[in-house]
Amino acid sequence: MGIKITKMQGCGNDFVIMDYDEYNRGYDAKLWTGMSEAAKKLCDRNFGIGADGFIVPNTNTEEADIGWFFYNSDGTTAQMCGNGIRCFAKYVYNKGLVSAKEFGVKTLAGIIKPKILDDGQVRVNMSKPILEPEKIPFLPINNLNYKISVKDKIFEGSAISMGNPHFVIFTEQDTDILALAKEYGHTLETSFEFPEKTNVEFAKVISEDKIDLRVWERGCGITLACGTGACATTVAGIINGLVEHSVDVKLLGGTVHIDWPGNKYDAEHDVYMTGPADYVFNAELILPN
Numbered sequence: 135m136g137i138k139i140t141k142m143q144g145c146g147n148d149f150v151i152m153d154y155d156e157y158n159r160g161y162d163a164k165l166w167t168g169m170s171e172a173a174k175k176l177c178d179r180n181f182g183i184g185a186d187g188f189i190v191p192n193t194n195t196e197e198a199d200i201g202w203f204f205y206n207s208d209g210t211t212a213q214m215c216g217n218g219i220r221c222f223a224k225y226v227y228n229k230g231l232v233s234a235k236e237f238g239v240k241t242l243a244g245i246i247k248p249k250i251l252d253d254g255q256v257r258v259n260m261s262k263p264i265l266e267p268e269k270i271p272f273l274p275i276n277n278l279n280y281k282i283s284v285k286d287k288i289f290e291g292s293a294i295s296m297g298n299p300h301f302v303i304f305t306e307q308d309t310d311i312l313a314l315a316k317e318y319g320h321t322l323e324t325s326f327e328f329p330e331k332t333n334v335e336f337a338k339v340i341s342e343d344k345i346d347l348r349v350w351e352r353g354c355g356i357t358l359a360c361g362t363g364a365c366a367t368t369v370a371g372i373i374n375g376l377v378e379h380s381v382d383v384k385l386l387g388g389t390v391h392i393d394w395p396g397n398k399y400d401a402e403h404d405v406y407m408t409g410p411a412d413y414v415f416n417a418e419l420i421l422p423n
Contacts, residue, residue, distance in 0.1 A: 136418030137165075139176070140225060141183060144217035144411045146358025146387020150176045150185045151225050157190050163421045173205035176419075183417070186354050187218050191226050192240070199232050201240035206353030214243035214297035216361015216390075220256035220411035223248035243297020257408040260362070263369045263394075264295035265401055271299065273327050278373065278398075284321045291335075292370040296405065298352070299332040300366035304339065304376060311336035311348040312356075312386070319350025333360060335367045342378045345371060347385050358387030365405045368392040373401075 137160050140151045157172065166172040173188035175181070185207060192201035202222055206212050219239065226232050227250055236249040247259040264270060267277045270293050274280055277293035282301075291303035301322060305311055314336045322334045334350040347367055349360040364383040371377035372394060380393050390409035396402070 135421045137421065138416065138418055139183065140416050141185065141414040142221035142225060142411060143387075143414055144220045144359060144361070144409060145385055145390060147187075147215075147217035147360065148185045148414065149187045149189050149218050149221050150183050151189045151191075151222065152176075153229075154190055154192065159421070160419070165421070169203055169205055170209035170211075173207065174209040177207035183419070186351070186357055187212070187215060189218060189222055191222070191229075191231055193231060195240045198238035198240040198245050199234075200226055200237065204241070206351075208353045210353045211242065212298055212353065214241050214246065214260075214362050216258065216260065216296070216363075216365060216407055217359050217409070217411075218361075219246055219248055219258055220361065220407075220409055223250060223256050223258070224411045241297065246297075251408070254410070255408055256411050257406060258361075260296055260365050260405040260407050262404055263366065263396070263401055264297075267293065270295040271329050273329065280327075282322065282325055282327065284318050284325070287318065289318070289322070292373065293327070293332070294366040294369055296362040296365045296369075298362055299328055299330060300335055300363055301328070301332045302335045302337060302367045302370040304337050304371070304374070307338055309336075309338060311338055311346065315348045315350045315356055319356065323350060323352055333363050333366075335360075335363045337367050337371070339371065339376045340384075343381050345377060345381055345383045347383050349385065359385040359390070361390060361407055361409065364390050364392055365394075365407055369394055369396070369401075369405065372396065373398045
């Protein structure tokens with residue numbers, strides 16, 4: 135006897151997806167005591183399947199076409215995950231859990247609307263960026279171009295929420311942004327300014343329509359991609375006059391395209407993200423005797 139799982143990835147950001155009935159079978163078999171523990175065990179890359187996140191579709195919602203339970207690899211919940219929502223959208227459509235290629239998903243960040251395109255990519259209405267400090271949440275009054283002292287450096291960045299908090303730092307062209315993320319990501323993630331911790335983005339502007347980005351993801355560490363991070367970084371870049379309104383964001387695992395028509399004085403516009411969502415494998419987790 136086994137529990138059926140699906141492994142998917144978007145730009146290298148990978149996820150274990152499991153139907154609710156399958157999750158319950160594991161729960162009944164006492165493989166875990168709840169979804170948080172299931173996430174930690176399944177996402178473990180040595181003793182489990184290995185993933186950045188754990189997703190279970192929730193068909194029991196009246197507020198949208200479908201909902202989800204989303205957990206980071208450390209067992210914590212996340213309000214949103216851009217790469218995860220693209221994978222989730224393709225999974226539930228192919229499973230027949232939704233009937234249309236465009237639908238609403240209830241998340242902790244509100245109703246998110248993905249659309250499966252004819253070329254197999256997924257375009258997602260990620261809703262409006264959140265700039266009010268108390269809603270990010272971010273303790274200081276000024277969340278744009280805020281300076282944080284970390285170890286031997288002072289970083290200037292912008293705190294923005296895409297349903298989950300981000301701190302976006304733009305660097306010089308010759309900077310090793312991956313090294314910065316590895317060295318300072320965790321300290322910035324847990325800085326007192328962020329009562330719910332934060333994702334941390336180190337970015338370089340390559341041109342007016344291209345950004346190179348590395349992400350320290352809250353609850354995961356260095357990740358190959360972060361869809362909400364790409365959105366937050368693009369918004370920060372537009373607000374600071376560094377990029378245009380349609381941008382390719384290159385991450386370690388691939389590239390996503392972000393569109394946002396807003397600006398510093400008119401942020402009441404939705405952010406759209408387009409990127410890949412690919413199956414890795416279907417498998418069966420063997421239940422113990």
